[in-house]
Amino acid sequence: KSAKFSGKVALLTGAGGNIGLACAHRLARSGAAVALLDMNAQALQAAEKAVAAHGVKARSYVCDVTDIAAVRDTVAAVVAEFGAIDFLFNNAGYQGAFAPVQEYPEDDFARVMDINVRGAFHVLRTVSQHMVARRFGRIVNTASMAGVQGPPNMAAYGASKFAIIGLTEVASKDLAPYNIRVNAISPAFMGPGMMWDRQVELQAKVGSQYFSTDPKEVAKQMIGSVPMRRYGNIEEIPGVVEFLLGEDSSYMTGVNLPIAGG
Numbered sequence: 001k002s003a004k005f006s007g008k009v010a011l012l013t014g015a016g017g018n019i020g021l022a023c024a025h026r027l028a029r030s031g032a033a034v035a036l037l038d039m040n041a042q043a044l045q046a047a048e049k050a051v052a053a054h055g056v057k058a059r060s061y062v063c064d065v066t067d068i069a070a071v072r073d074t075v076a077a078v079v080a081e082f083g084a085i086d087f088l089f090n091n092a093g094y095q096g097a098f099a100p101v102q103e104y105p106e107d108d109f110a111r112v113m114d115i116n117v118r119g120a121f122h123v124l125r126t127v128s129q130h131m132v133a134r135r136f137g138r139i140v141n142t143a144s145m146a147g148v149q150g151p152p153n154m155a156a157y158g159a160s161k162f163a164i165i166g167l168t169e170v171a172s173k174d175l176a177p178y179n180i181r182v183n184a185i186s187p188a189f190m191g192p193g194m195m196w197d198r199q200v201e202l203q204a205k206v207g208s209q210y211f212s213t214d215p216k217e218v219a220k221q222m223i224g225s226v227p228m229r230r231y232g233n234i235e236e237i238p239g240v241v242e243f244l245l246g247e248d249s250s251y252m253t254g255v256n257l258p259i260a261g262g
């Protein structure tokens with residue numbers, strides 16, 4: 001069969017998580033072979049099984065993106081196994097703590113930066129070396145609306161996602177000569193799921209002037225700030241990622257697409 005992405009190989013990070021897995025399903029349905037990377041071995045195993053059901057080649061790789069040597073070895077293993085990497089969905093991430101900046105825990109700030117910025121950079125750097133050699137690559141980084149307008153109490157996460165949008169712009173310029181496009185997506189409030197529940201609960205717990213101390217009320221406040229008056233469903237992300245990886249976006253690079261309900 002000649003599906004849209006048949007013959008293509010996609011590497012996805014954070015592939016055991018909500019957004020990564022949803023995108024893996026979409027790319028597999030479109031015929032791509034998929035390499036799934038995550039540090040959560042259990043989630044990864046389930047993901048590999050689910051994705052392989054689409055009849056494409058799927059392999060999982062347990063890897064912590066903050067470990068440079070592990071990233072290098074994993075990317076080499078993926079290239080050896082699949083022959084190439086055409087698409088990178090650079091998506092692993094961690095939300096961090098919720099606290100006003102003057103009280104934000106130092107160690108958590110470092111951890112968020114390490115995963116969301118340094119980790120994403122390692123993966124991007126390593127995979128793009130392979131893509132430069134092949135003169136082909138399509139990369140999508142997962143940023144966030146927290147990287148467009150800084151939300152209260154999320155110093156590390158906000159800063160990390162602003163950094164991802166910056167990294168996307170720089171990489172798009174550095175890699176343009178090699179037929180590699182680099183774009184970003186910025187989801188906002190997505191649900192249901194861990195990130196949504198955690199954010200509602202922890203914003204309530206901070207007790208800042210911006211949100212109620214009742215999580216149910218916080219959920220209403222957040223949704224009330226969205227023009228479309230609902231949170232986004234995880235399933236509203238994969239189509240956008242597929243668009244940016246595919247040739248319908250052939251003249252787009254360095255952009256950040258909000259998926260935010262307005």
Ligand code: NAD
Nearest residue numbers: 014016017018019039040064065091092093144187190195
């Ligand atoms: P998730 O927690 O379901 O998935 C994140 C995945 O990343 C997990 O499987 C986790 O194991 C993996 N991961 C974390 N640290 C890692 C590391 N060091 N090495 C390898 N893997 C690691 O969350 P999600 O909603 O699927 O988030 C995916 C991306 O989307 C993240 O970058 C997140 O910041 C971003 N995002 C999410 C939302 C949302 O509301 N869900 C909104 C905006 C942006």
